[in-house]
Amino acid sequence: MADAAADFRDERPSLPGVWLQRVWRLYPIAVVLAAWEIIAHSGFISPLLLPPIEKVAHEFWQMTASGDMAFHGAITLQRALIGFSAAIIVGIILGTALARNRIVNRVLEPIFIFGYPIPKISLYPIFIFVFGFGDMSKIVLVFLECLYPITIQTMHGMRSAERVLVWTAQNAGASGMRLFWRVLVPSAAPAIFAGIRIALPISMIVTIITELIGESRGLGYVVAFASASFEPARAMAAFAAIAMIGFFFDRSLSWLRKKALYWQADAPAFS
Template sequence: MRQRILSAVRRMLATLYPLAVLAAIWELLSRSGWVSPRLMPPLEKIFSALFADIANGELLFHTGVSFTRALSGFGLAVAAGIVLGVLMARVRWFEWMFEPIFSFGYPVPKIALYPIFILLLGFGSSSKIALIALECTFPIAVNTYFGIRAVAPRFIWSAQNMGAGPARIFFKVLLPAALPSIMSGLRVALPLSMVIVVITEMIGESAGLGYYISYASASFMYASSYAGVIAIALVGFVMDRTLVLIRDRLLFWEPSGGAQASKLSY
């Protein structure tokens, strides 16, 4: 028990140490006179603006809007990405049709297509959710594709020899074996959803953290602008930690995840 507590404390300190160093550097630059304190306000003013806008509900409202859009687009991407990845890995003609699209389209920044989404869906949430889904689908589909393809044929042959049908082979052999790769794709895609939603909210929008930051910057309220950045970081951190907890529950057999692995490590 004591060893677990010490291990948890060490992990917490390892997480907080870089943040403490960054905060100290920020405060030093802010008060040194090398940078204008108006452009880089001290942490006291930033957190004062953060708590003030949380108290009046403004920051909570914009955070809720961005979070809902990001999670909606990510959810659509999870469904589409996994289905596309499985089909490319298991259906030969489907792979011939779609694999080149992913190869050519993967390096293209999808934000360049945002004007097209605006023309089709308008400036509201629909265009933003659609662009988030498109951006996040790529890493999920690619990781699912390679995860399924990497399953050793002997596992499939063994299941077939024991009388397993195609559906049972998929859910009992292919999917569990590919799950680590799929979860890696989800963890890559999740922060992209917040990145895209903030960028799109800075363009012709009146709600969301992107709008909140751009409006505060245009109004020279830099403390509030940085408060919005902190809100994005906190939302992204919570989303990532939640996904890691889900991953550890699902991949309990892996050395880095799950309660069983924690027991074995001690």
């Protein structure tokens, strides 16, 4: 008996063992970085094209210390987040109207169904003409690109809200805002979150694209300008900052989703 108990205890992995396994699982990243380092130092490829990692890290540190990174990063973040939050607010309202109101549905549904596969980025030159080269045209484009997935997902979610729940609430005397906040939004929340999760990376992508096309501020501009002036280390440092923002956005949203939708078991977490 005692032996069996001891065996049982031994089979439980110790805490450092678990952590070691988790770190070991990340070995492909180390493989890729090592390959990069070896190629960069081998001299096959000019350092003007592929700088070694330590140079990129040094550049990253210098840009952070000089405040360049914070300045450009803040501008990029601001554009992405303003357009994205506006799209959330308008998208949820529009999606609700599309699902609940017949006239709005008739007028707007064709626009959303047929407009979905069309790349909205092709409208950007017109937005530049209308709103100018500055922040406004970029924010409007981010807003428009994010609006589509959020609106359509909200519409699906609101449509599939259970009739019985809506009827019960209406029978109990709920209407208008109360029905919206207490019944419709909670039952459509998983769908709305799915739309937001699609829109979040889009907001960053579109902001970067607009900064590549024409701008003198923002991280996308730094990548474009540094590449054009053959400073790949600087471009890669800015790209690393963009990557970190994208990764951070994704992780914080899935964290938020777990907190907000605790009743939903099938959270789309990346295992």
